[in-house]
Structure formats: structure tokens, C-alpha cells
Amino acid sequence: xxxxxxxxxxxxxxxxxxxxxxxxxxxxxxxxxxxxxxxxxxxxxxxxxxxxxxxxxxxxxxxxxxxxxxxxxxxxxxxxxxxxxxxxxxxxxxxxxxxxxxxxxxxxxxxxxxxxxxxxxxxxxxxxxxxxxxxxxxxxxxxxxxxxxxxxxxxxxxxxxxxxxxxxxxxxxxxxxxxxxxxxxxxxxxxxxxxxxxxxxxxxxxxxxxxxxxxxxxxxxxxxxxxxxxxxxxxxxxxxxxxxxxxxxxxxxxxxxxxxxxxxxxxxxxxxxxxxxxxxxxxxxxxxxxxxxxxxxxxxxxxxxxxx
Numbered sequence: 001x002x003x004x005x006x007x008x009x010x011x012x013x014x015x016x017x018x019x020x021x022x023x024x025x026x027x028x029x030x031x032x033x034x035x036x037x038x039x040x041x042x043x044x045x046x047x048x049x050x051x052x053x054x055x056x057x058x059x060x061x062x063x064x065x066x067x068x069x070x071x072x073x074x075x076x077x078x079x080x081x082x083x084x085x086x087x088x089x090x091x092x093x094x095x096x097x098x099x100x101x102x103x104x105x106x107x108x109x110x111x112x113x114x115x116x117x118x119x120x121x122x123x124x125x126x127x128x129x130x131x132x133x134x135x136x137x138x139x140x141x142x143x144x145x146x147x148x149x150x151x152x153x154x155x156x157x158x159x160x161x162x163x164x165x166x167x168x169x170x171x172x173x174x175x176x177x178x179x180x181x182x183x184x185x186x187x188x189x190x191x192x193x194x195x196x197x198x199x200x201x202x203x204x205x206x207x208x209x210x211x212x213x214x215x216x217x218x219x220x221x222x223x224x225x226x227x228x229x230x231x232x233x234x235x236x237x238x239x240x241x242x243x244x245x246x247x248x249x250x251x252x253x254x255x256x257x258x259x260x261x262x263x264x265x266x267x268x269x270x271x272x273x274x275x276x277x278x279x280x281x282x283x284x285x286x287x288x289x290x291x292x293x294x295x296x297x298x299x300x301x302x303x304x305x306x307x308x
Contacts, residue, residue: 001225002026002065006052006100007073008045009036011176012115012169015218016071018042023222028065030058031074035178052096055103062103069225070104071113072097079120079142083268086141093145094152101152105160113224114153117146118168118234118275119209129210129238131276132168140268150232157230165224167217170236170275174214174295175302185243186211186296189250190303193258201243203265208240210274213290213298223284236275237288246296253296 003020007013008029013036017027021044029041032051041047046065050057052074075093076082082089097114104112122130123137138144150166157164171185179187189199212235220235247260280286290298 001068003069003071004028004030004065004067005071005073006030007036007075009033009038009041010073011178012172012214012217013073014040014176015214016221017045019218019222021045028061030061040176052099053091055099058099059103062107067109069111070100070109071221072100073115079140079268080266082140082142089141090145094148097149098152101156104162105156109162111163112153112157113221114166116150116166116168117143118236119171119273121147121168122273124270128272129274129276132232132234132279139270163230165227165230166232167220167224168232168234169217170210170212172214172217173211174299186246186299190300193254193256194303194307198259198261199247201260201262205244206242208242208272210236210239211241211292212236212288213295216288216290220286223286227284231283233280234275234277235280236277238274238277240272240274241292249293249296253300
């Protein structure tokens with residue numbers, strides 16, 4: 001299959017590219033390199049430097065490559081930035097996505113795979129873990145833009161004849177993570193520990209997230225490419241892990257004594273979240289394989305080697 005991966009030079013996108021290439025697919029990476037790196041792009045992939053908001057350049061990529069599948073990972077992913085500048089967040093996450101969807105329709109793509117959010121979509125659910133039928137009540141512009149794009153995906157899929165799969169990620173971490181923003185808390189901590197600086201915790205550290213390793217996320221994208229039906233699926237571990245838990249396990253993994261400091265909580269962030277992943281297990285046969293201790297060990301190893 002010919003697959004375009006937008007954001008394919010980024011942390012998650014590059015893992016997805018590698019998964020597709022390992023199965024013999026042809027991959028074109030579309031990325032503006034604002035947060036991604038050419039070093040992340042597999043040598044077997046084609047690459048065009050392009051912002052998804054640049055319709056003319058994006059259209060040229062579609063016309064030349066003729067994708068059968070489009071995997072859309074290009075996004076503004078920082079929750080805090082979305083609170084500070086919701087217009088920019090919407091411009092990239094909604095406006096850019098609409099360009100990609102329009103071109104899928106015009107160039108007769110067969111399937112659209114969208115990387116959405118589970119961690120920021122459900123707000124503060126009454127019951128955890130949150131399933132796909134849990135009301136979507138995002139607390140941040142980032143969550144709002146992802147939810148809006150989900151609806152545009154379903155609209156375009158229904159009206160233009162291509163299939164779709166929406167993957168709602170928990171908090172993804174792992175090798176190549178860009179240590180910026182809330183979603184990169186593990187990457188941030190690894191960088192701070194290596195630099196001998198204290199790890200900054202917002203609030204009391206008892207807020208929880210569902211942390212899923214990027215290798216498991218890339219496998220979900222591989223399965224989504226061959227799924228015969230459409231659907232929206234949570235991608236996580238169903239386990240709540242607090243920031244304080246992350247600090248404790250990183251201490252065990254790194255065998256380094258490091259300090260933490262606390263500041264006030266940040267607006268737009270949920271207190272507790274974990275995702276019910278029973279539906280994706282049923283429909284795709286997917287479940288997270290990497291334990292948190294294994295994932296943090298491999299992530300720490302990558303950050304250590306990079307610094308060396």
C-alpha cells in the first residue's frame with residue numbers, strides 16, 4: 001500500500017512509518033519539521049517538507065504519490081499552548097486536518113487514520129477507565145480541536161466514500177519523545193535528571209494519566225491499516241499512573257537520586273484519566289504489551305545514549 005504519514009518526522013509518526021515500512025508498505029512523510037526531525041525519518045521513506053496548512057504544496061504531494069491510505073499525525077499537541085493560543089491550535093489541528101481530508105476525497109484515498117486524544121477528550125469522567133461511549137467533555141482547546149476533527153473525519157468519510165479509523169491515544173511516551181509540553185512529561189523528566197536539574201511537578205503529583213509506550217501505539221496504527229471496518233478506538237493501558245509514581249519508577253530505573261519541586265496546577269488539564277481499551281482488543285486484537293517499568297527503562301536508555 002502507498003501511505004502518506006503526516007507528522008511522520010515526529011516522535012509517534014516516525015515509529016508509525018517504521019511499522020508500515022517493516023510490512024512492505026511505501027511511505028511518504030509530510031512534515032514541516034517544527035517539532036519533528038529529519039533524523040527520525042526512516043531512510044526507506046520519501047519525504048516532503050510541508051505544513052498541512054499549505055494546501056497547494058500538500059496537493060502536489062497527494063498528486064505525485066497517489067496514497068491509498070493517509071495516516072494523519074501532524075498536529076499542535078501541547079495542551080498548555082492550546083490554552084494560551086487557542087486560535088493557533090485550531091488553525092493547525094482543525095484547519096490543517098480539513099486540508100488533508102479534502103485531498104483524501106479529491107484523490108480517492110481508500111482510508112483515513114486519525115490520531116486523536118483520549119487523555120484530553122473525556123474531561124473528568126465519572127467512571128474510569130473511560131470507554132469510547134464516555135461523553136466527550138474536553139477541558140482544553142487542544143481536546144476541543146481533536147474532537148472537532150473527529151467529527152469532520154466522520155463527515156468526510158461518509159460523504160466522500162473513504163473509510164476511517166480514529167485512534168484516541170492515552171499519554172504516549174518512549175524513545176524519540178520531544179521533551180516539550182505536558183504530553184512529554186516523561187521526556188522532560190529524563191532530560192532534567194540527565195542535566196542534574198530538579199523535576200517540576202504541577203500540583204501535588206497525585207494527578208493520574210494512562211501511559212502507553214510508543215511501540216504499542218505504532219502497532220495499533222499498523223493494525224488499523226488492515227482493519228476492514230470503521231471505528232473509534234481508545235489506545236492505552238487502562239491503568240492510572242500518578243506523576244509521583246513516574247518519579248518513583250524513574251528513580252528505580254535510573255538509579256539516580258534527583259529532586260522534585262512543585263508549582264500550582266495548570267489550567268485545562270484533567271485530574272484523573274485512564275482509558276478502557278476492551279473495544280480495540282475485540283476489533284483489532286490489540287492490547288498494550290510494554291509494562292511501564294520496561295517502557296521507562298528503554299526510554300531512559302535512549303535519552304542517556306542521546307546525551308552521550
